[in-house]
Amino acid sequence: DAMVIQNPRYQVTQFGKPVTLSCSQTLNHNVMYWYQQKSSQAPKLLFHYYDKDFNNEADTPDNFQSRRPNTSFCFLDIRSPGLGDAAMYLCATSRGGGGGPYEQYFGPGTRLTVT
Amino acid sequence: LAKTTQPISMDSYEGQEVNITCSHNNIATNDYITWYQQFPSQGPRFIIQGYKTKVTNEVASLFIPADRKSSTLSLPRVSLSDTAVYYCLVPPGRSSNTGKLIFGQGTTLQVKP
Numbered sequence: 001d002a003m004v005i006q007n008p009r010y011q012v013t014q015f016g017k018p019v020t021l022s023c024s025q026t027l028n029h030n031v032m033y034w035y036q037q038k039s040s041q042a043p044k045l046l047f048h049y050y051d052k053d054f055n056n057e058a059d060t061p062d063n064f065q066s067r068r069p070n071t072s073f074c075f076l077d078i079r080s081p082g083l084g085d086a087a088m089y090l091c092a093t094s095r096g097g098g099g100g101p102y103e104q105y106f107g108p109g110t111r112l113t114v115t
Numbered sequence: 116l117a118k119t120t121q122p123i124s125m126d127s128y129e130g131q132e133v134n135i136t137c138s139h140n141n142i143a144t145n146d147y148i149t150w151y152q153q154f155p156s157q158g159p160r161f162i163i164q165g166y167k168t169k170v171t172n173e174v175a176s177l178f179i180p181a182d183r184k185s186s187t188l189s190l191p192r193v194s195l196s197d198t199a200v201y202y203c204l205v206p207p208g209r210s211s212n213t214g215k216l217i218f219g220q221g222t223t224l225q226v227k228p
Contacts, residue, residue: 004158033216042202042218043159090158101147101206104216106158 003027004107006091012113013081021076021110023091030096032074033104034066037088049074050096078112086114119203119219126225133190135222137203140184146205148179148186153200153221162201163188166208190224198226 005024013019023032031050035043047056049068063085065077078085088109095102120138127133139148147166151159163170163177165186170177176189190197200221207215 035218042221043216045215045217048215088156092158101149101164101208103161103164104151104159106160109156109158111156 004091004093004105006089006107006110008110009108010111010113012115013078014115015083016080019078019081019112021078021089021091021112023074023076023107024072025091025093025105026072027093027105028071029093029105030071031094031102032068033092033094034064034074034076035090035092036085037090037109039087043090046076081112081114083114086112088112119205121201121203121219121222123220124223124225126227127193128227129194130192133193133197133224133226135188135190135201135203135224136185137188138185139203139205142183142205143207145208147208148177148183149204149206149216150175150177150188151202151204151216151218153202159202159218193224193226195226195228197224199224 007022033048034046036046037043045057046060046064047066063079067075088111090109091107092104094104149164150162152162153159163172163175165177165179167179178187200223202218202221204216
């Protein structure tokens with residue numbers, strides 16, 4: 001089945017130690033999104049890629065970066081994680097282009113713990 | 116992007132119909148109305164989307180009045196497995212390359228036996 005895969009499902013990192021979360025998709029969608037969801041809060045969009053074009057949300061901290069080496073993969077890099085970055089990180093994909101909005105397909109998320 | 120307001124929580128019993136209303140007073144002409152469902156420790160899942168009047172699929176119905184300033188998600192005959200958070204969103208439509216989603220607080224629906 002076509003899907004959005006996130007690895008790992010659980011990640012523990014130390015305060016200040018860089019960490020990378022990965023997302024892959026078999027849907028061949030143009031657009032890939034990264035959301036942060038803290039406990040009992042709604043998902044918050046960090047940034048998205050439309051093909052190779054990166055679109056950062058205005059309030060996303062510089063500590064968060066992303067890479068999309070090809071259509072299928074997208075990475076979230078947290079350069080110096082703080083305790084406040086502990087959260088569920090959700091990757092999503094959708095078709096793009098005029099004629100939307102298109103349904104977003106979410107992965108299961110990676111739960112990040114910062115110690 | 117249009118801001119949405121919905122009840123923080125709702126309770127229901129198995130077998131009942133549940134209606135969740137969302138207010139989006141400053142919805143733009145180009146915006147659609149979209150609902151997602153999220154279970155604990157899972158990513159959100161698309162339920163239904165519409166622009167005006169009524170949309171129905173195998174899971175839910177979406178009612179949108181003529182002024183489009185509110186919408187109602189209707190879940191027929193809920194079961195315990197419908198216990199989840201339901202998000203109402205208003206992403207931009209056809210003029211946008213991406214349907215960027217800005218999530219509001221959502222409605223936590225608790226279905227009781």
